[in-house]
Amino acid sequence: MSASAPPVLLRLLRDPGLAAALPMADWDLALRQATSANLSPALLALIEECGLLEALPAAPRAHLEWVRALAARHRQAVRFEVECIAAALRPTGLPVLLLKGAAYAMAGLRAGEGRLFADIDILVPKARLDEVESALMLHGWIAGGHDAYDQRYYREWMHELPPMQHVRRRTSIDVHHAILPETAPVRPDPAKLRAAALPIEAAPGLATLAPCDMVLHSAVHLFFDGEFDKGLRDLLDLHRLFGEFGARPAFWDTLPARAHELQLARPLFYALRYSRRLLGTDVPAAVLDALAPARPNRRLLALMDGLFERALLPMHASCDDALTGSARFALYLRGNWLRMPPLLLARHLFHKAFISKKNAPETA
Amino acid sequence: MLTAASLTAASLTAASLTVASLSRSQLATRLAGPGLAVRTGPFASRIRSTIPQVADGIELLYGAYPLLGDEDFADFHVGLRRPGGLHRWYKPQVSFDLDGLVPFEPLPEAHAFPMLEWGLNWCISTRAHAYLMIHAAVVERDGLAAILPAPPGSGKSTLCAALVHRGWRLLSDELALLRPQDGLLLPVPRPVSLKNRSIDVIRAYVADAVLSAPVSNTTKGTVAHLKAPAASVARAGESARPAWIVFPKYEAGAATSLETIPRARAFFRVADNAFNYSHMGASGFATLAGAIDACTSYDFRYSDLDEAMAVFAALEAPQ
Numbered sequence: 099m100s101a102s103a104p105p106v107l108l109r110l111l112r113d114p115g116l117a118a119a120l121p122m123a124d125w126d127l128a129l130r131q132a133t134s135a136n137l138s139p140a141l142l143a144l145i146e147e148c149g150l151l152e153a154l155p156a157a158p159r160a161h162l163e164w165v166r167a168l169a170a171r172h173r174q175a176v177r178f179e180v181e182c183i184a185a186a187l188r189p190t191g192l193p194v195l196l197l198k199g200a201a202y203a204m205a206g207l208r209a210g211e212g213r214l215f216a217d218i219d220i221l222v223p224k225a226r227l228d229e230v231e232s233a234l235m236l237h238g239w240i241a242g243g244h245d246a247y248d249q250r251y252y253r254e255w256m257h258e259l260p261p262m263q264h265v266r267r268r269t270s271i272d273v274h275h276a277i278l279p280e281t282a283p284v285r286p287d288p289a290k291l292r293a294a295a296l297p298i299e300a301a302p303g304l305a306t307l308a309p310c311d312m313v314l315h316s317a318v319h320l321f322f323d324g325e326f327d328k329g330l331r332d333l334l335d336l337h338r339l340f341g342e343f344g345a346r347p348a349f350w351d352t353l354p355a356r357a358h359e360l361q362l363a364r365p366l367f368y369a370l371r372y373s374r375r376l377l378g379t380d381v382p383a384a385v386l387d388a389l390a391p392a393r394p395n396r397r398l399l400a401l402m403d404g405l406f407e408r409a410l411l412p413m414h415a416s417c418d419d420a421l422t423g424s425a426r427f428a429l430y431l432r433g434n435w436l437r438m439p440p441l442l443l444a445r446h447l448f449h450k451a452f453i454s455k456k457n458a459p460e461t462a
Numbered sequence: 463m464l465t466a467a468s469l470t471a472a473s474l475t476a477a478s479l480t481v482a483s484l485s486r487s488q489l490a491t492r493l494a495g496p497g498l499a500v501r502t503g504p505f506a507s508r509i510r511s512t513i514p515q516v517a518d519g520i521e522l523l524y525g526a527y528p529l530l531g532d533e534d535f536a537d538f539h540v541g542l543r544r545p546g547g548l549h550r551w552y553k554p555q556v557s558f559d560l561d562g563l564v565p566f567e568p569l570p571e572a573h574a575f576p577m578l579e580w581g582l583n584w585c586i587s588t589r590a591h592a593y594l595m596i597h598a599a600v601v602e603r604d605g606l607a608a609i610l611p612a613p614p615g616s617g618k619s620t621l622c623a624a625l626v627h628r629g630w631r632l633l634s635d636e637l638a639l640l641r642p643q644d645g646l647l648l649p650v651p652r653p654v655s656l657k658n659r660s661i662d663v664i665r666a667y668v669a670d671a672v673l674s675a676p677v678s679n680t681t682k683g684t685v686a687h688l689k690a691p692a693a694s695v696a697r698a699g700e701s702a703r704p705a706w707i708v709f710p711k712y713e714a715g716a717a718t719s720l721e722t723i724p725r726a727r728a729f730f731r732v733a734d735n736a737f738n739y740s741h742m743g744a745s746g747f748a749t750l751a752g753a754i755d756a757c758t759s760y761d762f763r764y765s766d767l768d769e770a771m772a773v774f775a776a777l778e779a780p781q
Contacts, residue, residue, distance in 0.1 A: 122533060122535050123535075126536060130539060133561070134561070134562070155535070157506065157534075157535040160504065161535075163592045164589055164590050166591075166592070167745055167746075168591055168741055170743060171742065171743040174743055174744075414561070414562065415561075415562050
């Protein structure tokens with residue numbers, strides 16, 4: 099992508115003001131790319147924030163309006179679901195500490211505008227996991243379709259319970275006790291994250307991570323993971339969080355130190371780098387300087403640029419080049435590599451490839 | 463506010479060219495190259511294909527539709543392609559995609575044109591959530607529309623095909639689009655899909671019926687598409703007010719009967735036939751409630767098309 103112009107969707111996300119004078123052929127491509135990246139509602143929200151919806155040509159405007167009802171329905175469903183979770187967990191006395199999409203939506207952050215997501219994620223103390231799981235089960239959430247190996251995989255090695263689904267509403271919840279797997283080389287202390295968490299003023303009983311931690315979680319989630327089908331959506335989250343929190347005092351001053359403290363300086367480095375390069379995020383020079391120690395060496399960085407700047411583009415034919423498929427595959431391997439030590443990873447992949455597959459028809 | 467109807471009207475006046483202005487070879491060149499962009503009601507579709515049956519069907523049934531240019535905006539970019547592999551040489555197949563997304567299993571190549579029609583319906587019903595969309599035929603007379611919701615096999619398309627050749631305007635054979643802002647129905651007048659025996663029934667009933675070549679052994683049996691009346695295509699920009707909801711049921715030998723349905727029951731039966739009722743949330747509820755209030759709803763049994771035409775001709779405007 100460095101050789102050619104950036105995809106038109108990225109130009110629009112970077113500068114929604116372009117919407118006022120975009121040629122029709124560009125609209126056609128931009129909306130196709132937005133659909134592929136599941137970002138149409140976010141694009142609608144960005145254009146409305148700039149007050150430019152009225153300026154759009156009729157055809158792309160009518161097309162964008164298709165997602166308005168979906169976004170409204172999604173927002174309503176998330177509120178309802180979070181209320182159900184809060185009611186289920188009330189007997190435990192724990193705050194409902196929301197992560198990612200549900201946190202952005204319930205805290206009224208701009209990153210939550212038009213963001214579609216499937217699961218609700220919460221963070222609870224590891225010592226209270228059993229209690230939380232029982233409380234959710236009493237209210238109809240069950241962990242289904244997991245064999246003994248899956249159970250062990252989640253409960254011993256991962257940072258979350260096996261995903262639970264509500265028997266009647268078919269909605270999903272992921273209960274986390276940390277933000278990285280137990281088997282990962284870096285393990286930010288979840289107690290520190292919980293201690294800094296902030297209540298959502300408008301919604302008693304609900305909480306989110308503090309701004310710095312929210313950004314760091316978003317960064318680690320994107321840049322330590324192996325799947326990038328929602329990569330651009332997650333990068334846009336970071337861009338919007340940087341923009342909104344960056345206007346508050348102390349955010350930029352405390353972010354680098356917090357990243358170092360939680361051993362998350364490298365993912366923050368990547369988050370800032372690609373958010374700036376692809377979406378034009380404004381970042382103070384002092385923050386970039388403070389993260390210089392987390393910068394990979396020149397060769398590795400050139401490689402990561404080649405991988406991330408392909409995998410973070412919309413999954414649309416117009417954004418692919420000859421290396422896109424290989425870049426996504428390399429990052430998939432990297433994502434698994436970062437989750438577990440090599441021997442455990444080999445064992446896990448072996449199990450998934452041969453044993454889980456063989457047993458699949460029985461469990462299904 | 464700019465509405466989809468005025469948008470359609472504007473595009474219609476701007477685009478004087480129709481698909482019929484292309485020669486067969488120009489049509490094939492567009493389909494194989496930049497895509498043939500065509501407007502059907504509120505939607506613009508760009509179709510790419512090198513399969514001859516696709517060009518045949520479009521040439522026969524889409525001549526009257528507005529033709530769009532290579533640079534124009536399209537809501538749907540669809541392709542009908544031959545998948546790779548051995549099937550290229552042995553029992554060739556066709557695969558439908560919406561801008562790279564392949565929602566269905568490939569079908570035998572002979573099914574290419576029906577697959578285009580089904581694919582375009584799928585595009586609208588899974589994407590265009592600016593409307594409450596009901597699986598129903600819609601026909602209009604004197605500004606008042608009848609919505610005919612029905613599961614497959616009820617004789618809905620046969621009835622619709624007969625009505626639009628006996629004085630009613632075709633809005634759609636498959637999709638009732640109710641606009642939440644004003645409760646009006648928007649037309650998507652596309653070819654009417656006829657199955658099995660209804661192909662011969664309509665051939666006999668409509669003197670000048672133009673039908674695509676029947677394709678046998680599809681999942682719906684033998685299928686042929688009936689050309690939409692030119693007058694209905696020309697009025698694709700004119701919305702209509704819902705006045706009647708009629709649940710048709712063809713039963714061999716049955717006496718013609720029309721019975722009113724209480725509103726609450728009609729509401730749930732229409733909701734059952736909606737594609738996106740739950741996606742639309744509160745707006746879906748309000749839109750459907752508005753339509754139910756504006757309409758009289760009936761169960762309709764028939765076996766004789768002439769008698770059915772008489773019943774529809776006698777429908778009275780609701781109060």
